[in-house]
Each structure stands twice: as C-alpha cells, then as structure tokens.
Amino acid sequence: MNTLDKEGQALLRVDGLRVELGPRGKPVxxxxxxxxxxxxxxxxxxxxxxxxxxxxxxxxxxxxxxxGGRIAGGSIRLGDEALEVLPETRMRDVRGKHLAMIFQEPAxxxxxxxxxxxQIGEVLVRHRGLHGQPAWAEAEKLLEAVxxxxxxxxxxxxxxxxxxxxxxxxxxxxxxAGDPDVLIADEPxxxxxxxIQAQVLDLLRDLQNRxxxxxxxxxxxxxxxxxxxxxxxxxxxxxxxxxxxREDFFGKPLHPYxxxxxxxxxxxxxxxxxxxxIVGQVPRPGERLPGCRFAERCPQVREVCRSTLPGLHxxxxxxxxxxxxxxxxxxxxIDTPPPVASxxxxxxxxxxxxxxxxxxxxxxxxxxxxxxxxxxxxxxxxGVTLQVPAxxxxxxxxxxxxxxTTAGKALLKLVQATGxxxxxxxxxxxxxxxxxxxxxxRDLQMIFQDPFSSLDPRMRVGEILEEGMQALGVESDAAxxxxxxxxxxxxxxxxxxxxxxxxxxxxxxxxxxxxxxRALAVSPSLIVCDEPTSAxxxxxxxxxxxxxxxxxxxxxxxxxxxxxxxxxxxxLAHQVAVMYLGRIVEQGSTEEVLREPRHPYTRMLLAAxxxxxxxxxxxxxxxxxxxxxxxALNPPSGCHFHPRCEHASDIxxxxxxxxxxxxxxxxxxxxxxxx
Numbered sequence: 079m080n081t082l083d084k085e086g087q088a089l090l091r092v093d094g095l096r097v098e099l100g101p102r103g104k105p106v107x108x109x110x111x112x113x114x115x116x117x118x119x120x121x122x123x124x125x126x127x128x129x130x131x132x133x134x135x136x137x138x139x140x141x142x143x144x145x146g147g148r149i150a151g152g153s154i155r156l157g158d159e160a161l162e163v164l165p166e167t168r169m170r171d172v173r174g175k176h177l178a179m180i181f182q183e184p185a186x187x188x189x190x191x192x193x194x195x196x197q198i199g200e201v202l203v204r205h206r207g208l209h210g211q212p213a214w215a216e217a218e219k220l221l222e223a224v225x226x227x228x229x230x231x232x233x234x235x236x237x238x239x240x241x242x243x244x245x246x247x248x249x250x251x252x253x254x255a256g257d258p259d260v261l262i263a264d265e266p267x268x269x270x271x272x273x274i275q276a277q278v279l280d281l282l283r284d285l286q287n288r289x290x291x292x293x294x295x296x297x298x299x300x301x302x303x304x305x306x307x308x309x310x311x312x313x314x315x316x317x318x319x320x321x322x323x324r325e326d327f328f329g330k331p332l333h334p335y336x337x338x339x340x341x342x343x344x345x346x347x348x349x350x351x352x353x354x355x356i357v358g359q360v361p362r363p364g365e366r367l368p369g370c371r372f373a374e375r376c377p378q379v380r381e382v383c384r385s386t387l388p389g390l391h392x393x394x395x396x397x398x399x400x401x402x403x404x405x406x407x408x409x410x411x412i413d414t415p416p417p418v419a420s421x422x423x424x425x426x427x428x429x430x431x432x433x434x435x436x437x438x439x440x441x442x443x444x445x446x447x448x449x450x451x452x453x454x455x456x457x458x459x460x461g462v463t464l465q466v467p468a469x470x471x472x473x474x475x476x477x478x479x480x481x482x483t484t485a486g487k488a489l490l491k492l493v494q495a496t497g498x499x500x501x502x503x504x505x506x507x508x509x510x511x512x513x514x515x516x517x518x519x520r521d522l523q524m525i526f527q528d529p530f531s532s533l534d535p536r537m538r539v540g541e542i543l544e545e546g547m548q549a550l551g552v553e554s555d556a557a558x559x560x561x562x563x564x565x566x567x568x569x570x571x572x573x574x575x576x577x578x579x580x581x582x583x584x585x586x587x588x589x590x591x592x593x594x595x596r597a598l599a600v601s602p603s604l605i606v607c608d609e610p611t612s613a614x615x616x617x618x619x620x621x622x623x624x625x626x627x628x629x630x631x632x633x634x635x636x637x638x639x640x641x642x643x644x645x646x647x648x649x650l651a652h653q654v655a656v657m658y659l660g661r662i663v664e665q666g667s668t669e670e671v672l673r674e675p676r677h678p679y680t681r682m683l684l685a686a687x688x689x690x691x692x693x694x695x696x697x698x699x700x701x702x703x704x705x706x707x708x709x710a711l712n713p714p715s716g717c718h719f720h721p722r723c724e725h726a727s728d729i730x731x732x733x734x735x736x737x738x739x740x741x742x743x744x745x746x747x748x749x750x751x752x753x
Contacts, residue, residue: 088115089292090139090177090260094152097131097138099363105150106364108134110316112152116260116292123295123307125339127615128585129360131316132296133182136262139294140179141169156260175205178258182265182296184245185531188237194221194248195233198255205256220251223281225274227479228709243270243478250278257289264296268612271477271642276686279306298615300343301645301688304328312336315361315371322396328690332398334378342620343690344649346672352627353620353649359573370401378402378412431503431521433466433489433604433636438498440481440488444711456711458484460660462498466604469634473647473668475683476657477707482640483527485657486606489638490522491515502604520550523602527609527640529589533581539567539592540577543599550600566595571621590614594622598629604636611646623650644687648672653743656680659718660710666744676746678723717749725750 095112098105108131116122124132137143139154141161154161156177164172173179181187189197198217202208208216214233221229224247237245250266261282267275283306285291295306303310303324310327312320312335320333331337341354358375361367370376373383382401391403402409440459443452459481466472474482487493489500491508500508507518526532533542543563546552553559564574570591581589590610597605607626611619623646629635639651647654647668654671656664656679664677675681708714708721716733720726727749735747 087117088155089118089157090116090294091155092135092139092152093155095135095138095149095154096151097134097143097147098150099144099147101146104364106362107150108316108363109138112313112316112318114311114318114321116294117308118290118292119286120308121286121293121295121306123297123303123310124313125296125298125300125303125310125615126313126335127298127356127360127617128588129363130313131363132313133264133585135313136179136264136294136296139262140173140177141166142179174201174253174256174258176259177262178253178256178260179262180249180253180264180266182268183528183530184249185237185528187249188245190237193234193236194240197248198233198252201252201255217251217255220255221248223254224248224251225277226251227707228711231709231711241479241483243274246270247274247278254281254285258291260292260294261285262294262296265298266295267297267299267302272644272683272686272688273477275302275642276688279688282306298619299688300339300616300690304690305688312339316363317371317399319372319399320396326394326396332393332396332403333372333400334376334402335372338377339616342616344620344623344645346648349649352624355620355624356617359571362573370399380409382407382409431603431636432468432501433638434499434501435462435464435485435489436499436501438462438485438488438500439496440484440493441496454711456709457660457713458710459488459495460710462657462660462662464655464662464665466636466638467652468636469630470652471630471637471639471650472653472655473639473641473651474655474657475641475644475647477683478642479707479710480657481660481710482657483608486524486608486638486640490524490606492524516550520552520600521603522606523597523600523604524606525593525597525608525610527612529593530581532593533589533596535581538578538580539584542581542592543567543577543596546596546600552600562599566599569598569625570595571618591618591622594625601633602635603633604638606638606640608640609642610639611643612641619646626650644672644684656683659707659713661718661747662745663719663748664746666741670741670744676740676751677719677748678725678750679719682722717747 093113095109096107097109098107100106112135114122126132138149149162156172195214195217198220199213202213202216217233218229221232226232226244226247240248253261267278270278279302282293286293297303307324309323311318312333314335320336331340338354338356344353356375361371369385370383370388373379376383380401388399388401389404390397390399393403401407402411438459439461441455441457444454444456445451446453462485464472476482484493488495495508499506540563543566544559547559553562563577567574567577572588572591584592594610611622614622626637627650641647651668654666654668655662656671656677658679664671664680671680675684708718714721715731717730717735720730723730729749735749735752737745737747738751739745740751
C-alpha cells in the first residue's frame, strides 16, 4: 500500500475540498472535490495550467480566500485541527508558526511602506518571541540563507528597491522565519535565476530533512517537480485528474492532459519547429460541463467523454480520471502526428532595425548621513556592449541582480543611463529629448517582469490595450481598435470576453499574457522582453513562444530576451550574452554558448538548471554552485567572478580580464582564454 493511503500519518490532509466564489445562488467553483495528503518530510507537487485552481486550493488551506470566497464542502486538517472551522483569532496563530505560505506575487504580498527587516521581524516577534538585536540578527541570517547579497544593507531597504527575484527571496525568508510544520509554496522559484533557484530548493529540502517539514509545492516547472516532489497531482478545472509517485509520473504520464504538458516543453531538437500546444482554454470556474472537463481540448476525445463524467481509476500506483482507463469501456489510444516542421521560424522579415549598445553604464548613487551625501555608487550596469540584429533574438542571461533588467530599461530610457551609446537603426537615442522619443515608443516596447504592478488596477483589460493604441496613433477608428483587441487576446490565449475584467480578476499567468498583448498592440519593431514567460505554465509558455516566433518571422521583430530559463533561450534565441555583476562575460551564438560554454560562470549557470528527461526518468539533481553574487555596491577587485571560481589565480584577483575574441561573434572575458 502506498504510504499516502495509510491513516494518521499526514501533516496536512485535504478531503473533498470545494471552494465557491460569488453569490450563493450562482456560485463559481474553482476547486471542486480535491483530496490529497502531505506527509512529514515529503513534497506533494500540484501542477497544471493557470486558472486550474492550484493557488485557490492553497489559499483555502491558509483560510485566505478572497472576498466572497468560502469553503463550501470538504475538510482541511492540520494534524488534529480542522482548519475550515477554526475562528480567525486561532488561524492567526496557525499561520506562520504551523502552516506558512510563499505567495506567487511578491510585489503585492510585501508591505511597500515597511522595510524588509521590519516585515521579517513581525514574524519573528509573533511566532518565535525574538525582539531587538536577536530578531535583527536572525532576519539577516534568513536573508543570507536564501541567497541575498549584502543582507545587512537589504534589511533597511524597502521592497521597491529590490529586483523581482530578490523580492521573491524575501518572501521565502518570511515564510521560513516561523519554522512551520507545513510550507505551501506557490511558484516559489518563478522569479529566481537558476543558481538561486538551486540554492533555494536545496534550502527547502534541507529544512525538510532536518525538521520533517511537509511541503505543498505549486509550480509549472517540471524540472523543479522532478527534483523536489515525492508525489505529484495534476490539476485541471478544479479537479485532480492524475496522481502518482514521481518515478511513475515521469516514467509514464497517463492522462492526455499530463502528456500534453510534457509535449509542450521546449527542447533543443525542437528549434525551428512549433511547440505542441493545447488548443482552447481551461473552462471557466462557473461553466457547467456534463462530461469530462478536458474533452473539448483532448486529442483522445470520444463521445462518452462529452456526456459522462469520468471516474478515478487506479493504474498501478497511479490514479487517473479518464475514460480511457475504464476497463468496462475498452477504449484505446488514437495516434496523433507530431507538429509539422515550420520553415518560416528561421526566415525572418527585414522590417526590423539593428540595436547597437556600446559601453552602456547605469550607476545609482548611494547617499548616507543627515546631509544625504553620496557615499558610493551601485554599478548596476558597468560598460555593457552588445548588438541585437534586425529580426533576430538576443538573449541576456545571468543571475538576479546582475543588471539585466536595468540594462533593458536603460535602453528605452525608463531609467537614466550614466554613460554609453544606444543606436537604433543608426540613430543615437539616449541623447534625444523627450519630445523626440514619442515616435520611438511605438517602435520600442517592453514586456515587464511583474505583470501585476505594470497593469493599471483601475482599468479594464480592453482599456489597458486600447490606451497605448490611442496614445501612439494605432487604429484611429474605435471599431478597428476593438477588433484588434479581440484578435490580440485570442493570439495570447485569452477569451476576448475577458476584455471587460480588471487585472485582479486574473491569475498570474493570465496577467502576463495581458502584458504581452499590450506590448504587441502598437506593432513594435523591437521588444525588450523581461522574463515574459516566467509566470506561465508550460502549455501557455509554448503558445507564447510560438507566437513570438511567428511574429518575428512575419514582421521581422527583434527581441532582447531577458530570462533565466535556459531551455527557452535554447529554443528561441539566435545569440546569447551572459551578464555578471553589470558586465558581459561571454557572448556568441546560442549553439556556441550553450553547447561549448567557455566562461566558468556560464558553466555554473548551465549546471544549476533542473532538468527532466521527457522520455522517462527524472534526472539527478545538479551540483549546486557555491557562493552568492557579490553586491554591485562593493564589487570584488579584479575579475568580479573570482571569489566563486575554482580556476581563479592571482591575476584574476587583481585585474579585470579584457575581451578575448574566440571567433567572429564569440567573446569571453576570462584569463583561461587570454591570448
């Protein structure tokens, strides 16, 4: 018998959970009869598309449902306590100390008017009785544990002063501050680069081993699932459609939906071909369907699927909700051909212009004392030189805090550059006055990393998309704009009827698709994409990557693609630039950099990527790189990477390496290749 079926062992037990939103007469049910258990020292991973009910399940366990939300049925037991009937005063003691949660959106979960140290201190005071200097020291230790450089200085900073990845790490530190028995982690590593992700996952696993902590992990990253989960539940439209142990699930996923998720993963051998996608969208929570909820999107659909609800069938150690596994029906699988190779993916139009960046610098002054005198500079971007070819994609990769996002914003004058040149189509743009930048705004767009904070919460989605079109003179006729908005929402995988909703009514992944649609609305020539797929599950990521490829092929779009997802880089990018502490340390074609990395830092990034063999087995965890990236306020002398480099020599510690050209477009800054 599987250990999850044994009575009395689970830290967290959920049975038949039903969650309703809205009026009781016409309720919407985003979670409909979900049952699972979380054992001591083990991780249950919930996977599935945005809108499937994963986060709502987590919020129900925490008793933090949105206004109008309620637990309509089932039970949630933490040890011997039934959480669904606890008064709020008792739940406040449970949250943080016994049951903690890492939220998906750090920007909206952190208090903008409190310092990082004060927010972590609140947890330490309430649940561990620490005050004053002991609390401050413990908060510093927690920030250091989750990989934030210069943690003492960060304690005195506010959330707006942190990058997206650093905000996520602060959320993780706050969740761990109370030493909880069960940790609910809702996309805990989405905004993190691969090295910090590896460190955080190791930290969470170490806590499990030391304290017997259980974890409910919600993620769309199957590599993270392969590395962390002991058991997996696949969720679709409020139901669990497949459950099983990690080895069984990765060895042979059973449900057609699970198989589609694996088929949507970008891999190097699919470069130049469209990724498999799942047609249609997840049914709306209020939509009542007589049969299987996946029927309208399933390549294996039969007539019985549309009329009859499937039961839960046991197949070995796995359970699957699908008529294909009902022995009384005797159904068999239908072979579906793989996607047809696309020649257009590598043939781009010529409308785009070249973006040339030379010696770009962005230095932020650090002021101290009562007179706010400049005591130093944070060299966020310190002499970056790169080129985005017309109609191609340059991927800018590196750890969180290395300056990628700052560089992208400086190119569009969203932050002030300290020095350097940026030429677009031969025209120098940084020195242009604001009045002459207006025509360029249509050509140069940006998809921001945090979709929630970049969307106006007081405007409906249709108004958000239309605002830029009106401001920049795209489609003067209101009817034409409405038609364009409908087409854009369809292209990014959203129901056009959603144009009348506000941003808070969408999941994190859906908000990211809205942000992408907004950038595309004005027909740009170059888009700075700052982690555009980080909040998306693999099926929607496949749609977006296919969309970006199609638009590039059709219109000659150029992309500066800022990301920590090296699988996406391998699939989409033509060129790769690796950034470390404000400088480019390696650059070349995607094939050169990812197949034969030269710089030790590039090798470290590739080693930290959690991978899964989609043909079967979960691959072993990679070797975790040691050390954290130093602060840009006080970078190391010589090569900035030498404190973390196993090949460092005396010259590395004293002098920064010059560029070494290995071939026409291949460059590395490392004394190992100094000729």
